[in-house]
Amino acid sequence: MPLAPEHLACSSCNASIPAEDWNREHAFCPTCRAPLHVLIFPAFFSQPAAASTGTAVLEAGEASCFYHPQKQAVVPCDRCGRFLCSLCQVEFLGQNWCPRCIQASSEKGQLAQLDPSRKLYDNLVLMLALFPALLVWPTIITAPVTLYLCVRYWRAPSSIVLRTKARFYIAVVLAVLQIAAWIWLVLFLIYRRR
Amino acid sequence: MTTGSLYSRLPGRSGFFISHTLWLSSDHVLSVRRNPFSESYRRYYFADIQAIVFTELPNLVAPYGYTVAVLFLVTTAALFYTRHPVWGIFCALISLATFLASWRSADCACYVQTSVSSEMLPSLRQKAPAGKTLALLKSEIERTQGTVSTDLLQAHPSDARTRRVASPKAALRHCSGRLHWVLFALMVMRGVMSSATLLGATSVPLNFATGGVGTVVLLLLVLAAIQQRNSDLAADVRRVIYASLVFYLASGLGGFVVSIYIAFRLGPRATNQAMLIANPAIRAFELVDLIGFCALGLAGLSMMWRHQRGSAPPPIELGNSG
Numbered sequence: 001m002p003l004a005p006e007h008l009a010c011s012s013c014n015a016s017i018p019a020e021d022w023n024r025e026h027a028f029c030p031t032c033r034a035p036l037h038v039l040i041f042p043a044f045f046s047q048p049a050a051a052s053t054g055t056a057v058l059e060a061g062e063a064s065c066f067y068h069p070q071k072q073a074v075v076p077c078d079r080c081g082r083f084l085c086s087l088c089q090v091e092f093l094g095q096n097w098c099p100r101c102i103q104a105s106s107e108k109g110q111l112a113q114l115d116p117s118r119k120l121y122d123n124l125v126l127m128l129a130l131f132p133a134l135l136v137w138p139t140i141i142t143a144p145v146t147l148y149l150c151v152r153y154w155r156a157p158s159s160i161v162l163r164t165k166a167r168f169y170i171a172v173v174l175a176v177l178q179i180a181a182w183i184w185l186v187l188f189l190i191y192r193r194r
Numbered sequence: 195m196t197t198g199s200l201y202s203r204l205p206g207r208s209g210f211f212i213s214h215t216l217w218l219s220s221d222h223v224l225s226v227r228r229n230p231f232s233e234s235y236r237r238y239y240f241a242d243i244q245a246i247v248f249t250e251l252p253n254l255v256a257p258y259g260y261t262v263a264v265l266f267l268v269t270t271a272a273l274f275y276t277r278h279p280v281w282g283i284f285c286a287l288i289s290l291a292t293f294l295a296s297w298r299s300a301d302c303a304c305y306v307q308t309s310v311s312s313e314m315l316p317s318l319r320q321k322a323p324a325g326k327t328l329a330l331l332k333s334e335i336e337r338t339q340g341t342v343s344t345d346l347l348q349a350h351p352s353d354a355r356t357r358r359v360a361s362p363k364a365a366l367r368h369c370s371g372r373l374h375w376v377l378f379a380l381m382v383m384r385g386v387m388s389s390a391t392l393l394g395a396t397s398v399p400l401n402f403a404t405g406g407v408g409t410v411v412l413l414l415l416v417l418a419a420i421q422q423r424n425s426d427l428a429a430d431v432r433r434v435i436y437a438s439l440v441f442y443l444a445s446g447l448g449g450f451v452v453s454i455y456i457a458f459r460l461g462p463r464a465t466n467q468a469m470l471i472a473n474p475a476i477r478a479f480e481l482v483d484l485i486g487f488c489a490l491g492l493a494g495l496s497m498m499w500r501h502q503r504g505s506a507p508p509p510i511e512l513g514n515s516g
Contacts, residue, residue, distance in 0.1 A: 011249035011303035011314075022245075022347055035250040039332055042339045044244035045346055048309060112200075117234040124231055159233055161201045161217050161226060 010034055054085035067098070077101055112160040121153035122167035129174035143178035146171055204330060205323035206315075208300070214316035216327060221338070223331060225315060236313070238306050240338035245307040248328060250321065251300065259296025263289045265450065272457040304328070369425035374435070374498055377414040381438065381491030384411055388484040392477060411487075415439050428501035434494040441486050452479045 008017045015031035022040045029036055054071035057064050063073040065085035073083035078095040090097045093113065105111045128146045132138035150172050154165075201217035201224060208214045217224040225236040266289035273282035300319035305312055318324035387404040415438055422432050452475050460469065470476055 008245055008247055008307070011247065011305060012251055017247070019347065023342060029249070034252075037248040037328070039246040039248075039328065039335075040342050040347070041243055041245065041335050042342055042346075043242060043309070044307075045342070113237075115235060117232055119232050120228075120230070127230065159226075159228075160235065161215075161224065161233075162203070 008038055010036060052086040054087040067100075079105075109157050112157070115157075115160060118157060118159055120159060121149065121156055122158060122163075122165065122171070125149045125153070125171040126167040129171040129178070133174070133178065139178040140182055143175045143182070146175040147179070150175070204317075205326045206317040206320065207323075208298075208316050208319050216315060216317045218330065218334065223334075225317070227316075238308065240335045242308045243306060243331075243335050243339075244309060246328060246331065247305045247307070248302060248318075248324060249304075250302050253299055253301040255299040256296045256301075259292055259299060263293040263296065266292060268454055269450070272454050275461065276457050277462055367425045369422055369427045371427060371431070371498055371502065373414060373418050373421060374427070374431060374494065377411065377418055378434075378491045378494035378498060380407055380411050380414065381487045381494065383491075384408055385484050385487030385491060388480050388487065392480045392484060412442055415442060428497060428504075430497045431494065431501055434490060434497060438490045438494070441490060445483055445486065448479060448482070452476060 008022070009015060010017060010029040010032060012034040013029060013032035015029060017027075017036065017038055018030060021027035021030075021036070022038045025037060027036055027038065028034065054065065054068060054074075056070055057072050063083050065071040065073050065088055066082040067088050068085050071085035071087065074086050075084055075089050075096045076082065077084055077098040079097055079101040082098055084096065084098050088098055090099060090102060092102060102111070102114070106114045109115070125146050128142050128149065132142040150168055154168060158165075200219050204216040204218050204223070206216055212227065212229045215226045215228070217226060221241070222237045222239040225238070227234045227236075266285050270282050270285040270289060273279075273285055298320065302319060302321050302324050304315045304318040304324055306315055318327055384404070384407045387400065387407060390400060391404070415435065418435050419439060422435060455475060456470065456473060
């Protein structure tokens with residue numbers, strides 16, 4: 001069912017936008033007169049397809065779904081090869097996947113297309129290399145930690161949009177410099193005492 | 195698996211520490227919300243997008259932002275004139291930051307609607323980049339879905355021309371008013387401190403205390419204004435809070451104008467404390483401050499007392515069987 005026109009509302013006053021103003025340039029909100037532009041696409045008018053729950057197995061020996069043995073198999077999973085009924089069949093990336101393969105791949109972080117969030121370890125290590133350096137003395141702890149985190153998360157999945165490893169490189173250089181400075185300071189104090 | 199090369203950046207960006215951007219893929223548009231340590235994603239597939247609503251909004255923030263930027267610029271000039279270059283540079287940076295923030299403030303809003311959701315695209319909050327992005331999105335969506343025919347549009351019922359989407363009215367919250375009591379008392383105290391300055395009893399600790407109390411009053415005023423919204427607090431008390439906020443801002447602005455006037459009038463001699471206190475402009479300003487804070491504080495206290503006496507439950511009378 002297409003949504004009622006009330007759902008297309010002006011962001012300024014929340015009044016509904018009449019159908020005459022849809023897909024029309026230089027339209028105005030009928031209530032607050034705010035200039036607006038409503039782009040309507042065919043999906044707005046299309047009826048959602050009814051979900052299939054699968055067909056029951058009628059004859060003995062007929063291929064059945066791996067997850068629902070009472071349902072008729074319609075397609076194999078392109079990842080694991082298990083037979084799937086139309087309820088379990090998920091069209092994903094132009095292939096037929098079973099829900100378990102999608103879940104497993106998503107949990108392993110192999111499917112960037114499904115990730116709802118990502119940690120930015122490169123930003124974390126860069127901040128850990130930069131901010132403690134303002135107070136100097138915390139770097140005796142944070143520099144080795146930064147280096148460890150760089151090694152630990154170097155291959156961790158980063159942002160799914162364009163992002164280089166530049167922050168990691170800068171953090172490594174800064175951490176190494178900080179460690180070198182501390183080593184130099186310790187050696188300097190030792191040799192000066194002798 | 196990294197798919198960085200799958201996405202291309204679309205115009206538009208909002209926020210600084212928490213930023214929003216839009217990225218275009220072959221079959222969907224990705225909304226990225228980035229904070230310093232993580233990113234979260236929302237995907238809108240071209241086949242699912244039903245509508246995009248773009249509304250131009252009046253930019254209410256920018257004029258105030260530009261005004262504040264200009265005020266800071268004037269302060270910068272005054273500070274350089276009175277030979278305080280470090281503070282001058284500090285003020286110039288604030289002025290620049292305020293100007294940039296005002297320049298990038300929102301003047302439009304975009305919503306994308308699918309069959310299950312209607313969500314704002316926070317990165318599209320400025321007209322120019324939003325226009326470019328919407329043109330790109332429109333062509334991509336129409337490549338996937340096709341275009342809407344005029345017949346289909348005309349066949350759609352349009353009886354909702356004047357209907358409004360009514361939001362349910364929220365019930366009033368109970369507000370104990372403790373914050374308001376403290377605030378009004380502090381306002382009276384702030385006024386009394388101004389009177390000490392006016393009588394010539396100035397010292398560094400007193401100045402610090404006056405500044406501290408003033409800051410606490412401002413913070414409490416903002417908190418009280420937030421707390422009293424949709425609350426059962428008396429309308430008079432709420433009006434006093436709003437009036438106090440306006441007075442505080444006016445007092446700040448007045449103090450600023452007086453400082454600039456004195457800075458340009460006295461030049462480098464403006465650092466002389468005794469000369470400053472004796473200045474009639476400063477004395478007039480302190481007097482207005484004293485009267486304003488004391489009057490508003492006392493009015494607030496009396497209204498709070500009236501409100502609490504009026505809304506107090508009747509005393510429980512214990513029945514005497516004798």
